[in-house]
Amino acid sequence: MNATVDMTVAGNTVSGTIIYGACISSMACPTLTCEQLTGSGMLAALPGNPQLTECNLNCCQWDLCNGPDTPPPTPEILTCNTVIRVRADADVIMNQVSEQVCSPGSSCLFVTAAISISLQGRPVTPGDVTYGTCVPTSACYALTCDLISAGMLSSIPGSAELASCNVGCCEENLCNDDGSVHANVTGKSNLLLLPPQQKVRNLHTFL
Structure with a gap:
C-alpha cells in the first residue's frame, strides 16, 4: 500500500508518503480498505496527528511482490x-x-x-x-x-x-x-x- 498523509511536525503541516506492506490472507486482501488499515493503527506511530489524504492499496501473490520496485514474475510457459x-x-x-x-x-x-x-x-x-x-x-x-x-x-x-x-x-x-x-x-x-x-x-x- 502507498499512502499520502498530512502531519504536523514542529508546528508546521507537511506532507509525506507511507509505504506499508505485510502478509495477509488472500481471501481478506481484496476486500481490505484504506480506512480499515488506518483504523487498525498504521498511523499511530507517526508524530503530529497525521491525517490520510490519499491511499492506493494493492494485493499480489508472488515472492516479495509488495516492494516499491518489484517487477511482476515472468509468466510460466505451460x-x-x-x-x-x-x-x-x-x-x-x-x-x-x-x-x-x-x-x-x-x-x-x-x-x-x-x-x-x-x-x-x-x-x-x-x-x-x-x-x-x-x-x-x-x-x-x-x-x-x-x-x-x-x-x-x-x-x-x-x-x-x-x-x-x-x-x-x-x-x-x-x-x-x-x-x-x-x-x-x-x-x-x-x-x-x-x-x-x-x-x-x-x-x-x-x-
Whole structure:
C-alpha cells in the first residue's frame, strides 16, 4: 500500500508518503480498505496527528511482490498433451499424441467421452474418445461437453454421437493425462468416465 498523509511536525503541516506492506490472507486482501488499515493503527506511530489524504492499496501473490520496485514474475510457459484418440469397440481407429507449448495464460484441457460410432460398412458400436489440448484459462473452466462436442466429433471418421462426457482443466506441465495418454492402447478403453459434464480442477481425481 502507498499512502499520502498530512502531519504536523514542529508546528508546521507537511506532507509525506507511507509505504506499508505485510502478509495477509488472500481471501481478506481484496476486500481490505484504506480506512480499515488506518483504523487498525498504521498511523499511530507517526508524530503530529497525521491525517490520510490519499491511499492506493494493492494485493499480489508472488515472492516479495509488495516492494516499491518489484517487477511482476515472468509468466510460466505451460506444456500440455495434445491428443486425439478414438476407439470403436476393441479397435483403435485414431491415435495422435504430441506435446504442445501453450501461450501464456493457458490451461491444459482434458476430455474423455463415451460415444456411439458408425464406420463405413459396420454397425453402430460403442466407443470412446480421449482429447487434450491447450486452451486459454479464462475459457477452459467455462467449457462444457455441449460446447466442444461438435468440434471434437468432427475429427472422427464415420459418424459419432456423444453418450457421456467429462471435461477437466489443469495448470501443470502435461497434467492433462489420467494415465492413459502415453499408455499402450491396443485393447479396449479402461478410462473412468465421471458423470456427464462434471468439471474437475485437479485431473488426478481421475485415478
